[in-house]
Amino acid sequence: xxxxxxxxxxxxxxxxxxxxxxxxxELLKPYIAGxxxxxxxxxxxxxxxxxxxxxxxxxxxxxxxxxPDGEAFKNWETLQLIFDALLTARHDRRTTVIALxxxxxxxxxxxxxxxxxxxxxxxxxxxxxxxxxDSSVGGKTGINHPLGKNMVGAFYQPNAVLIxxxxxxTLPERELSAGLAEVIKYGLICDEPxxxxxxxxxxxxxxxxxxxxxxxxxxxxxxxxxxxxxxERESGVRATLNLGHTFGHAIETHMGxxxxxxxxxxxxxxxxxxxxxxxxxxxxxxxxxxxxxxxQRAGLPVVPPEDMTPEHFLEHxxxxxxxxxxxxxxxxxxxxxxxxxxxxxPKEVLQATLxxxxxxxxxxxxx
Amino acid sequence: xxxxxxxxxxxxxxxxxxxxxxxxxELLKPYIAGxxxxxxxxxxxxxxxxxxxxxxxxxxxxxxxxxPDGEAFKNWETLQLIFDALLTARHDRRTTVIALxxxxxxxxxxxxxxxxxxxxxxxxxxxxxxxxxDSSVGGKTGINHPLGKNMVGAFYQPNAVLIxxxxxxTLPERELSAGLAEVIKYGLICDEPxxxxxxxxxxxxxxxxxxxxxxxxxxxxxxxxxxxxxxERESGVRATLNLGHTFGHAIETHMGxxxxxxxxxxxxxxxxxxxxxxxxxxxxxxxxxxxxxxxQRAGLPVVPPEDMTPEHFLEHxxxxxxxxxxxxxxxxxxxxxxxxxxxxxPKEVLQATLxxxxxxxxxxxxx
Numbered sequence: 239x240x241x242x243x244x245x246x247x248x249x250x251x252x253x254x255x256x257x258x259x260x261x262x263x264e265l266l267k268p269y270i271a272g273x274x275x276x277x278x279x280x281x282x283x284x285x286x287x288x289x290x291x292x293x294x295x296x297x298x299x300x301x302x303x304x305x306p307d308g309e310a311f312k313n314w315e316t317l318q319l320i321f322d323a324l325l326t327a328r329h330d331r332r333t334t335v336i337a338l339x340x341x342x343x344x345x346x347x348x349x350x351x352x353x354x355x356x357x358x359x360x361x362x363x364x365x366x367x368x369x370x371x372d373s374s375v376g377g378k379t380g381i382n383h384p385l386g387k388n389m390v391g392a393f394y395q396p397n398a399v400l401i402x403x404x405x406x407x408t409l410p411e412r413e414l415s416a417g418l419a420e421v422i423k424y425g426l427i428c429d430e431p432x433x434x435x436x437x438x439x440x441x442x443x444x445x446x447x448x449x450x451x452x453x454x455x456x457x458x459x460x461x462x463x464x465x466x467x468x469x470e471r472e473s474g475v476r477a478t479l480n481l482g483h484t485f486g487h488a489i490e491t492h493m494g495x496x497x498x499x500x501x502x503x504x505x506x507x508x509x510x511x512x513x514x515x516x517x518x519x520x521x522x523x524x525x526x527x528x529x530x531x532x533x534q535r536a537g538l539p540v541v542p543p544e545d546m547t548p549e550h551f552l553e554h555x556x557x558x559x560x561x562x563x564x565x566x567x568x569x570x571x572x573x574x575x576x577x578x579x580x581x582x583x584p585k586e587v588l589q590a591t592l593x594x595x596x597x598x599x600x601x602x603x604x605x
Numbered sequence: 606x607x608x609x610x611x612x613x614x615x616x617x618x619x620x621x622x623x624x625x626x627x628x629x630x631e632l633l634k635p636y637i638a639g640x641x642x643x644x645x646x647x648x649x650x651x652x653x654x655x656x657x658x659x660x661x662x663x664x665x666x667x668x669x670x671x672x673p674d675g676e677a678f679k680n681w682e683t684l685q686l687i688f689d690a691l692l693t694a695r696h697d698r699r700t701t702v703i704a705l706x707x708x709x710x711x712x713x714x715x716x717x718x719x720x721x722x723x724x725x726x727x728x729x730x731x732x733x734x735x736x737x738x739d740s741s742v743g744g745k746t747g748i749n750h751p752l753g754k755n756m757v758g759a760f761y762q763p764n765a766v767l768i769x770x771x772x773x774x775t776l777p778e779r780e781l782s783a784g785l786a787e788v789i790k791y792g793l794i795c796d797e798p799x800x801x802x803x804x805x806x807x808x809x810x811x812x813x814x815x816x817x818x819x820x821x822x823x824x825x826x827x828x829x830x831x832x833x834x835x836x837e838r839e840s841g842v843r844a845t846l847n848l849g850h851t852f853g854h855a856i857e858t859h860m861g862x863x864x865x866x867x868x869x870x871x872x873x874x875x876x877x878x879x880x881x882x883x884x885x886x887x888x889x890x891x892x893x894x895x896x897x898x899x900x901q902r903a904g905l906p907v908v909p910p911e912d913m914t915p916e917h918f919l920e921h922x923x924x925x926x927x928x929x930x931x932x933x934x935x936x937x938x939x940x941x942x943x944x945x946x947x948x949x950x951p952k953e954v955l956q957a958t959l960x961x962x963x964x965x966x967x968x969x970x971x972x
Contacts, residue, residue, distance in 0.1 A: 314681060325752035328923060353720075356758045380723060385692035391723045392759065490741060556695060 272332035342367035348379030352394035366419025415537035416501025430575025482508030548592035639699035707733035715746030719761035734784025782904035783868025797942025851877030855921035915959035
């Protein structure tokens, strides 16, 4: 087991990473203040792990809350099911909410914990690679609104994060790849040597090699923990974590939530950010192609949806949270392993990036 | 004008109190970061003050958001109207939300500000006495749930509070009295000399004497600011501010939100807390009666609803946020001017308090 600490003053918390941690309740118990525990999961994950986690918490008054599965349910109506269950079971303000599932469950259970009686204790037990390396770290919680993704939410830190790498054994291959998109992202934005490691290990990761997975998760969480510790509320450097997300959110919004997985949209979106960085002359075309190839080897889409026009992108990006007083700030690569957040670019370069022929770009890679 | 400061480290903020402050935008402008401002008000207050505040903010991009009036609308559906308006107008994360109205508007606009894009700037412009002396100070925001009052919300501090005492000139008499319930509360829990001042000035307050109002508001806010500054998240002393609220919430829940005004329920609830404190021998019956008389002179109910049984009270109090692991903690008076939060009392005394004949108690005061 490896343990990282996210440094946030009095709200610092540990991330435990290792195989079989679901069966080690002594890692959770120091973070549960009362007798009441609510485990929030979904209809896919609950049959796999709910009983095991409930048994590990013998002696507590455990309330299982099972939500429908999918990004399409990341909305107020589903969140309300959590409040309904907590209130019906008379959970008081000393209850502890545990998120058992992927990013959607973590975001919703975290937001519910942030709001229930104005805030109760919260623990993350992420079971997907994406949530293990991304959404479980850093305290972003929330739900979608019909007019935009993650538009309603809170910054709310968990008391602890428990990552059982063995839970990836039941994860669909497509979701494993989606998680790798964020792993690759850390290499691109702040850790160039990690890119090289990934190029050497991507097949092992896809083959569920537990040692490689532990390393990748630990290194990803450490990168994110460092960035979040330096800038909890995303006034500066934290925004670099959104590499590919502005383009990616536009893709998700255009396609309808849940049609593309978040990591898939981030991969295609990051390819667009690489293309724009290359057009600005900040990285070379070879470096851009290096990124594209790694995403491809991870089993990810590298081309935006065929029917998306530049107008579609601009329309959806204009309500992105990174818009400051009408200027569109983007995360781009100053060089491989170093991201910047900037609105200082010629508008024509953004336009050229939106109309670029990504299919041709990818075809040429095969040659 | 008087200015208080609520001390909360980097989240400290000023409270400006005085006549005609709505026409002094220079007090607001230092707290507005971007160009976008959303003023959240209701159908009663907006016709009175929305245009004036909008004119004071000439030069900003002002979005008026007018909600239906009343505690019955303090729910998710109404909150959603704020998010809808902000997103439709493409307000970004640098927008500033201003609450213009009473406690319901402050709670909802504050919760919307806490959640919109995970938190935007927030200013309170309370226009009722209740919100001026209570809900605008301290950062409690939220909405009601069908199963309980204020069950969903956030601790979220405003950047500034602007209290124009002249706005009380348009306040219905019944609501002025409801506000006085919280004013009297401060005397009871932490400022015995203020009780004496109130006994001498309650008629002037009800007559809208601006000098007396300014003093009462300033002293109330100072009391609350001191308590909140010492205990922002209500782990200890802050809970004393809830004197009368546990009984009062039960009354509000039983009657249906909005039938009794919050301050009215608090007045009757506080009489019950006085009665229980007297039964415990902590205050004398004369002191209890002193409190009852002051509430009566302020135009407030001092007897719970006739049809409420002890069972009704216990049922509604069991989901109160002050329940810790099944023990019912109550705010009681150790002596006049000193409240305590405690679950150490014989259950029989609570039972006797619930069955006490308050009507007879009040009748005897007339004799």
